[in-house]
Amino acid sequence: MKRRPLRVLVCGAAGRMGRAVRAELGGSAVFVYAGGVGEKAGDGVEAPEAFGRLLAAADVVVDFSAPAAACAFAAACARARKPFVTGTTGFSAKQLAALKAAGRKTPVFFSPNMSPAVNLTFALAALAAARLGGFDIHISEAHHTAKKDAPSGTALRYAGYIARARGGQMPPITSIRAGDIVGDHAVLYAGPHERVELKHMAHSRAVFAAGALKAAAWLAGRKPGFYDYSDLLDLKGLADL
DSSP states (O other), X not given: OOOOXXXXXXXXXXXXXXXXXXXXXXXXXXXXXXEEEOSSOBTTEEOGGGHHHHHHTOSEEEEOSOHHHHHHHHHHHHHHTOOEEEOOOOOOXXXXXXXXXXXXXXXXXXXXXXXXXXXXXXXXXXXXXXXXXXXXXXEEEEEOTTOOOSSOHHHHHHHHHHHHHTTTOOOOEEEEEOTTOOOEEEEEEEETTEEEEEEEXXXXXXXXXXXXXHHHHHHTTOOSEEEOHHHHTTOTTGGGO
16 A cells, blocks of 8 residues: 655745755655745745644654754644654754753654764764774864854764763864855874874755655654664664774
8 A cells, every 4th residue: 555645844944955855855756745934935935833734734844944943843843743853953952952852742853964974974983083092083064154053063963972982072173164065074083194084075955855854754653752863874882883
């Protein structure tokens, strides 16, 4: 029996990532666009006040909005018991706690970078940090000029994995905001007589949009909880190998 398409409500639907998600939905037989909300209404996007009405007809929410808005959307999803996926970055500790609280009532998936490949490199970065004990580590990242947060959420995620592998020692991060760079990240391990560099470069926002929808399909039907790509890719404990 053929499954019906998963109805996806997009938050931040008028932004760069929201438009990329909508483009992915337009060519999919697995998903269908159930509507979107954003700061600028029009062209299939409604004002944030329409979220509750649109949520009633949606199966899952994919969010690329802003931290405060994402927390409000997650809380609404928790009340409605609808799965919530967010790739929004720049959350404060208090806001992350609010997302985790929503996860007690509905499945919540959070990743500052929705590329499956870059999420694999988080685990590889931790593994290298644990094994290359005498090496200095430096993270660098570059994004377009309109990106508001620096360092990027992805760079901070690298730093967090590395810090856990190094007993809490956070590596330095260099950020660049220039032109229309989609997203470049590099982790440098520099030791005596040699160096290793782990790199990820996104060629298009389509990789993040496709990754967010991959997360949405995986999340649908899960039990309440706070998930990320380490769960989806079964990477838990890889750095301990």
